Amino acid sequence: MTVCCLLATLTLSLCSFVSQAKTPRLVGVTVVDLGNPFFGAITHNIEQQVAASMPGAKTLVVSGDYDLGKQSTQFDNFIQAGADIIIVSAIDSQAISAAVRRARAAGIVVVAIDNTADGAQATVTTNNVLAGQQSCAYLAQRLKGKGNMLIINGPQVSGVKDRVKGCEEALKPYPDIHILSDNQNGVGTRDGGLNVATGLLTAHDNVNAIFTINDPSAIGADLAARQLQRQGILIATVDGSPDIEDALKNPTSIVASSAQRPAELAKVAVQTALQLFNQSAPAQPNQMVSPQLVTRDNISSYQGWKSQ
Known part of the structure; x- marks a missing residue:
């Protein structure tokens, strides 16, 4: 009888764990300037990585246009929209920290890409x-x-x-x-x-x-x-x-x-964000991708x- 009760308890616990598992639904991406081809390449590759690793998730991409106030408002819009993850290329690495804090207080994973963003849980940049x-x-x-x-x-x-x-x-x-x-x-x-x-x-x-x-x-x-x-x-x-x-x-x-290497930057950023979303600390929260000299x-x- 005791064994049966124990098995029943374990089964219920397992079912409860599975039912509580979450899948990201919305990834917000804000970059310095989509008029710059580099950020166009970054966001294109982020969208591809999200589609491949987070089935059913939507990616919302916006441009900060070198305007800190605009990028801060974009964070608020992501929070209101119920974003699970924000990937940010910060217009101002330090001044964006207030927006990052608001997002994290709302339970959103924040990963910085290309530039640091004070308060982000991980950073992926070129060296x-x-x-x-x-x-x-x-x-x-x-x-x-x-x-x-x-x-x-x-x-x-x-x-x-x-x-x-x-x-x-x-x-x-x-x-x-x-x-x-x-x-x-x-x-x-x-x-x-x-x-x-x-x-x-x-x-x-x-x-x-x-x-x-x-x-x-x-x-x-x-x-x-x-x-x-x-x-x-x-x-x-x-x-x-x-x-x-x-x-x-x-x-x-x-x-x-x-x-x-925008594709590699995007891949590492999305993988890191997904690890953090699943409450698994990445082995290297701050990662750098090496550039290649072209002449x-x-x-x-x-x-x-x-x-x-």
Whole structure:
């Protein structure tokens, strides 16, 4: 009789556990700017990963458009919609923390992608220090250790800061390479890169190289050099986007890009979010994906984002 009761109790407990198991229904994704091809690739791959690993779940993708207030409101909208998971590429890594706290208080899993977000339970980024190092070490080699360089900076999120940090670290062994400017914000856009590069190239007659924090900025800087008829400037950047593939295959000033891997970033972010949703702590809550330097010499073998 006792055994029968014990078996009945275990059966009821098992049934109760199964009935309480949850499946994510809604994944909210907010990124810095969907006008940037990188974030388009990130969100596309997140949608694919959610469809594959969370059957029946809906993915809601929105763009913060470099507006912290807008991104904070998007968090509130996700909370009201009953999101189970939020994946965020933060416009401001620190200032977004209040929105992250509100989401977590509502029982929502928050995972940061591309940039850190204070308070997120996990973070998945490119190794942005390495990306900056790769691009600027390549420029230093091409300059043979001597020349004048501009750094076109961007919004002060963790990823941008790390890229500039990596670039400056790579240049330390080259005392004859002089950084003429490193604090001008090109906003991470083509137009921003064009405007900042135009101003800096007008102010400085002898510029040999430019490092930009992302591909759109590099496209803008290249256009500025062409419009001002400045020949021989070398431009290196970070992203590895389809636009930069075209630039590296054609006569432009762009010579290299440290390529990010949006498919791998999305895969790790979604897998980590699902682990956290199931109350299983990931082995590595903070993960970095290594970039790949792409130049005119190896562009023919570069697989690119489209193949991911």
